[in-house]
Amino acid sequence: MSPRKRRLREKFASLYLWHRYAGLIAALLAAWLAMTGILLNHTDDLQLAENFVEQQWLLDAYNIHAPKEISGEPIAGHWLTQSEGRVYLDNKFIAQGDTVGGALTGFGFVVAFSDRLQLYSTDAVLIEEVPFTATSAALTDISLQADGVLVIAGQEQFLADADFLTFERVKPRARVAGQSLQALPESLAPVIAQDVLHHTLNWERVLLDLHAGRWVGRAGKWIADIAGLLLLLLAASGIIVWVQRARARRRHR
């Protein structure tokens, strides 16, 4: 074997050398994982899940766009709108969920969900959330009648008193058809669309994707795996090199 080949062979037989090379490659990846990991460890303190991305370039990268068509239910000159799980009274966000409809009341509005009613003042301040327990069936509709607000749960119908403190089971009646959904006025639709857009992607999701390497597509997953394996290799080779050197120092004493 030539001297050069022998030197190369000795060089690459050195675990310490592999430890150095692996360290160089892994350093950047490790720093990346560490930074994103530390931030994710403090998700609650930083309120990452409650803070949403508004930067358009980042939303574009996720292919997230404002809803194009939003329709709402007109209620006495106001609008009850639902889009992407967010419910609005006029331009004010009021609740997360799927509403089954709303109606005008003596003190403002009532908005119905499958298991509860929410009472709002005329300026969309929550008056009370009323769990609907009169029946186990889910609420499916709500309708303003001549004698009060009728809530429909499956095959059953209940008439609410004026204060929404009691619900009286009534014979099913041919209810007045609720307002059908209509396109929002031009002054309202873009406001709601923008608000929905800016509450779609939170910073926790972005950090999780950065941490897992999902940002560079399928290759990102493998890069993250390689980084993890390199770190394991560093840990193992580092311990072995440390033990070897400790033994060498003892021999030379």
Place this chain on the structure above:
Amino acid sequence: MIKRTQQPATDNGLQFAAGLFLFLSMPISLAGEYLLPPEQFLAGAFADGAPGAASIWLAGERGDTVSDILGHKPPSLRVRYWQRGNRTAWVLEEIGKEKPITAGFVIEAGKLLNVEVLAFRESRGWEIKHEFFTEQFDAVELSDGHELSAPIDNITGATLSVNAMRRMARVALFLESELRNVAP
């Protein structure tokens, strides 16, 4: 030389029993919503079943006082209660650490008769559901500054839940006093 001794079988058995007790006493609400449904709580609060509900509005000075007690704006403008004679029952919610705790309060003539944790949704602090904690509220009333007239001992590891219960008790007693003040 330290002589190792094998742990007696009785100690192992006690440790297992203690672990089993702790596991079994974890709140049922991990599986379902309520430890005690509000309807059941209300039925137990009144001798002949729960009366119809009424409501009290948190407007003006009353709302400001409730905000002071809670340390934040109340989540709603109106609170529901049930009353028969001079006994009232209240079902309130307040956030412990991150999730709401639902609690029921029975008050008679300005004094707490019974306090129950109806729903507990956090993973820690569930010790407050036990009688050894809630019975501290018995006969407690409101003193100056809308504080409780007796100390409520904290539970290590459940401080936020304990504080939430204290705040709700104060709100319930305050609102009950408001009803007495406006009663004809």
